[in-house]
Amino acid sequence: MKKHLLTSLLVLLFFSANAQQINPLIVKEDFENQKKWVDSIYSNLSLQEKVGQLFMVDVFSSDPIAKTDKIKKLIEEQYIGGVIFSKGGPKRQAKLNNEFQAASKIPLMVAMDAEWGLAMRLDSTFAYPWNMTLGAIEDNKIVEKVGKRIGEHSKRLGVHINFAPVVDINTNPKNPIIGNRSFGEDKENVTQKSLAFMKGMQSAGIIANAKHFPGHGDTDTDSHKTLPTIHFSKERIDSVELYPYKRLIHEGLSSVMVAHLNVPSLETQLDFPSSLSKTIVTDMLKGELGFNGLIFTDALNMKGAANFKEPGEIDLAAFLAGNDVLLISEDIPKAHQLLVNAFREGVITEERLAHSVKKILYAKYKVGLHTYQPVSTRYLIEELNTVWDDALYEEAMENALTVLKNDRAILPIKDLQKKKIAYINFGDDSGTAFLNQLRAYANVDWVKESSLDDYVKELKNYNYVIIGFHRSNENPWKSYEFTEKELVWLYEIARTNTVILDVFTRPYALLDLKTATNFEGIIMSYQNSDVAQELSAQLIFGARGANGKLPVSLGEDFPVNTHYETKPLRRLQYGTPESVGVNSYKLKKIDSLANIGLWGNMYPGAQILVARKGKVIYNKTFGNHTQEKKISVKPDDIYDVASLTKILATLPMVMELVDRGELTLDTKLSEMLPEYKNSNKANITLQEILTHTARLKAWIPFYIHTLDSVTKQPSKEYYKKNPNETFNLKVAEGLYMRRDYKDSIFEIIRKSDLRDRSGYKYSDLPYYILKKYLENYYGKGLDELVQTNLYESLGANYTTYNPLSKFSKAKIVPTEDDASFRMQKIHGYVHDQGAAMIGGVGGHAGIFSNSNDIAKIMQMYLWKGFYGGKRYFNPETLDVFNTCLYCDKGIRRGIGFDKPQLGESGPTCGCVSMTSFGHSGFTGTFTWADPEQEVVYVFLSNRTYPSADNRKLIGSNLRSTIQEVIYEAIEYSTKSTTETAFK
The missing domain is CATH 3.20.20.300 (Glycoside hydrolase, family 3, N-terminal domain)
Incomplete structure (x- = not known):
């Protein structure tokens, strides 16, 4: 003691x-x-x-x-x-x-x-x-x-x-x-x-x-x-x-x-x-x-x-x-x-x-x-630059971002369908990461002019102007001030436009502003690292909130501790796997698997995306558009997603009508389309066609009837090389179909026989019928409907039917060298023959998209109809459609959605929850969402190029193996937030 x-x-x-x-x-x-x-x-x-x-x-x-x-x-x-x-x-x-x-x-x-810190980031x-x-x-x-x-x-x-x-x-x-x-x-x-x-x-x-x-x-x-x-x-x-x-x-x-x-x-x-x-x-x-x-x-x-x-x-x-x-x-x-x-x-x-x-x-x-003990140099660099450092850096930068001004609640930007947005880069450093991240949410144009007059003239066409002030992030002593020219231009651009100024340097830069009156929004992002740029762009579009407070005073307008909190709108974030409980090193195994697919000739190229808890944590591209390796796959390239169209276009439109009470699952085809009243399909219900239990045929090869019986080429009775008043439905390059044949297709479906056997049979035909119903109901084409009702507000700017009207061929991945119908390389036109014959806009096929846009739609489903500040349908509606009604009969399908296998084989790795859902596409595409682990997985490829006979991808189970890696990489789980979100 x-x-x-x-x-x-x-x-x-x-x-x-x-x-x-x-x-x-x-x-x-x-x-x-x-x-x-x-x-x-x-x-x-x-x-x-x-x-x-x-x-x-x-x-x-x-x-x-x-x-x-x-x-x-x-x-x-x-x-x-x-x-x-x-x-x-x-x-x-x-x-x-x-x-x-x-x-x-x-x-x-x-x-x-x-x-x-000691180490340097990438x-x-x-x-x-x-x-x-x-x-x-x-x-x-x-x-x-x-x-x-x-x-x-x-x-x-x-x-x-x-x-x-x-x-x-x-x-x-x-x-x-x-x-x-x-x-x-x-x-x-x-x-x-x-x-x-x-x-x-x-x-x-x-x-x-x-x-x-x-x-x-x-x-x-x-x-x-x-x-x-x-x-x-x-x-x-x-x-x-x-x-x-x-x-x-x-x-x-x-x-x-x-x-x-x-x-x-x-x-x-x-x-x-x-x-x-x-x-x-x-x-x-x-x-x-x-x-x-x-x-x-x-x-x-x-x-x-x-x-x-x-x-x-x-x-x-x-x-x-x-x-x-x-x-x-x-x-x-x-x-x-x-x-x-x-x-x-x-x-x-x-x-x-x-x-x-x-x-x-x-x-x-x-x-x-x-x-x-001496310092070991083994793995020294790796241990000073870990994924945990990346995650912590992300957390710190996110929580530092500070909104200094937010007139009329301009931040975060809402209603994307109503906005035309420009970006201007001021300063002496790069804003590439900022611009790329902005473009993950909306169409943002980089406006570059050499004079103030040219800027003023060009910017008249825009609703919002985002000005990024980018100064070197090399060390904390680097110059941070605006130049005199930049200040003059700032004042004039702000006077004539709605401006959000984002400052990627020390706060004192704003002391040079004589007035901030004409700036609707001002963000202090403090540093010009790629992460700071990406997070700030996410803040602008409401994927993340603003929580920082100004640590110094900047004149009368911005005293110390100035801040405006902004709440997230629920849009996809982008960040590190560790920030959502996923192991980066384990997730990297996807790289190897994707390359195995390339080396094994399963596809020329692919896009693969993984999101968890509303955050994209893996988004990579592999390979090329074709085996000729002339164009490498990029994140904004778009693929023909084939049957993913069913859940990316048609199903959300149907769910919206069910949500509004315009339809029920018991609504009959005769009630939806009057021409079906006297058909053998009059009493088939919406539930039956969406669960593939309506006894409809799996498909009808409409195009075969339009081929010459001798040459097996497109018949001159139905096709012309040049358009005219009668032949004006373009099915491929230099190939125009008779416009009245589209009506024949719908009539063939209406008159088609039902299968003798009841039970489950996957079919495209329900989605032809639903397309016609939706277009009749709204008086608009399905392509216009999904653009205005869904894609524009989601910011799904790379998702569309008939992509050649919006994108160059260089951004569209080809799907097949068609030797059975159109006799040419299918590039920018829908691969599915039936969809091509009804103008490229099918309820079952026709959508082109990239992995990022598909993730937005799947995340909207995970958030039960909510995304970007907008509710598309109520949570209860998603629950109804995501129900396996006939699991007890061995039928795994939900209502429109595919569901996990009930036995040994099926669409998934077998490691997903039974509440998960998704779909696959003929061209080599797949997407899946799991509410319990809050995971979204997107796999896009053109395994059908050059030939749809290539079934190596299907036989390899590569897509489900990658899905298994995702689940192995999850290190911890937390209670799902989707059950209580936005109620």
Whole structure:
């Protein structure tokens, strides 16, 4: 008991009899061993070795061997205690780290300025956001996670101290050295963000460092080039600049860096850096604030300290002021000797030297240097750039996005069918990721003009103009201002158009705006990384909400904490698999399977998409349009989706009418179409035709009757090469059918015999009938109906019948080299013969689309009739149609939808829920949605090219194997949100 009390007392009183902070360098649960190690090491050090522990030298891992050899010499001859790494690469740094450690008698303390992470993202941006960006986030748990992950990165690279967080309260927009490195200007927000960051980092076993004491936030000069002066009173500094330090120290802050600043209200000597001031370091930081952790100087080779002329004098002054670690000295050998001499002359006492050296040794023990192990370079890059980092970066950037202005609730953009939208790129950096993501939601034109007059003229045709201001994201010191020309153009474009301005750089850029009156919407996106651009585009269209708050004030229009929350409209998001509980590495197996399909000649190319919980997490293309490999498949290429048309076009129109009470599942064909009253199909119900239990024939080869019986070519009785009044229904290039034959097709169906056997038989014929009913009911073609009632409002801009009227052939994937009917390559015309013979617009076939658009429609089904702020039908209606009515009879079909197999074989992997649904298409297409796992899967290919006889895809079960991989990649499940959404 006495031993325990003694240990506790030592912990409380260690280093300072007047301690206000339990020493943060002590490992409480291992204090006795820590103390023994420190005392043992210290007692065996020579004076030169003790003094050497005080120095930390800077090194670039990209330095030539000659410079790194100088560092080794300092280790061997001046016994330096640590190094601070800067520019270079992780592997080079790890190699040098190991070499330096091997040369040192006492393990070196390794530091970095890794405020925003160590690794680089694929788009050459840093692994994590700038502090200013984090300052906009309301949820400090996210900031803590960022701090922890940066700490884990640091530890993996053999770094023990990260000189972060920057706790400077940035009150000067012109500050050249802090700026984006500050969390903002609100002292409470800065404190909370700094605390969260610190806790996260220190929980990873890394020593955090609050800088730059006593506060570097109000200077417009660069401390690397001169000695900036802070003119605040002591009272002001105490109440504002020191505010975060007090809280962090109370919560266990491990170290502080003292700034290279002149602060007259705190230090009476003229032009005297605060890092050399005993009043600031010892009296204030250690005395008044009771800080017991490590105290670092800022770089001692910075300019402006006119009081010191000889090398080493600054180092001695800094040590005497109360600092523990002398960072980046101008001349370490001379400084080292000067401190040794000062000790021998009694200027430095043994007590003073032991105080700092033992603190350094305590810190080394705390970070594990008593059991030092070299840094392994195996998988180093991979472990610094993980999918979890991508997911956390996405989470942080999403929560930072801030809406500053939202006149008439312009954000998010609604009613896509009514909008014509332009995008303009201002700034000196790319906005490609932004534009591509905007185009995932709507038709957005990139307007590029060389003069303001041309812009004004061109933009008259648009409802909305989105202006992206893109500045370099390379580092937080890059230029961020608008040019004078850009400002003039902004004002005029905003005066004459409805404008959304999206700023992808630091907030201070908006200070150049003389007025924001004419801007309807303003978004602060903070950084120009691809992820920031993509997330901001998603915010604009309501896939994500805006939750950030402005961390600094931007004039009268935008005071600090300005924000407008926007609520999601329920549109597809795009992001990382891990953010929705899916393992990226497992999901990548899809790549291999898709390539097996290519190598196995199952198809020339494909698009594959996976979404979970309303977020697209996999969207890739493979191969080419044809085996000739002249055009590679792109995300916006469109495929003939064949029978997917049934659930992408006809079924939602029928569901809408059932929802409105215009139809019921018991409605008979004779009630829907008067000509069926006296037919053998008069009493067939809507439910029967949609479940394929109406005894209709599977299909009727209408085209065979129109071929010449001898040549087997299209008969001249029914086709012409050139159109005229009679022959004007185009079925392929240079082939026009008699227009009256379309009516004959519907009559053939009406008069066709019913199958003798009852039960299930898949048939296309119900959808010919439903097409005719829908067109009669609405007085419009089915193509026009689905465009105006569904696709336009969904933003399904790549989904259409007869695509050649909207897209070039280069964007349309061909389906077959038809040798049995049209005798040509089918490219841009519907593959299905019957659909071609009724004008390309069939209820069963005719839709062309891409994977992204199909995912929107399937997600609308998962959200039970709701998408993009619009309800298409009620949830109960979806439940009815997604019912397996005859499962007890061995019939798996729902009402219009296909359902999972009831036995061993069927359309799916067998690993989906029984509430899931979807459909497949003859051309090699497939889509499936699972409400329980909230998964949407889309597979598009043209397996029929060049010949529909190619059944390798069907025989391989590749599509269901890919589906199985998706489910294997799901790492966790949460309760479905679709049951309660929008009720």
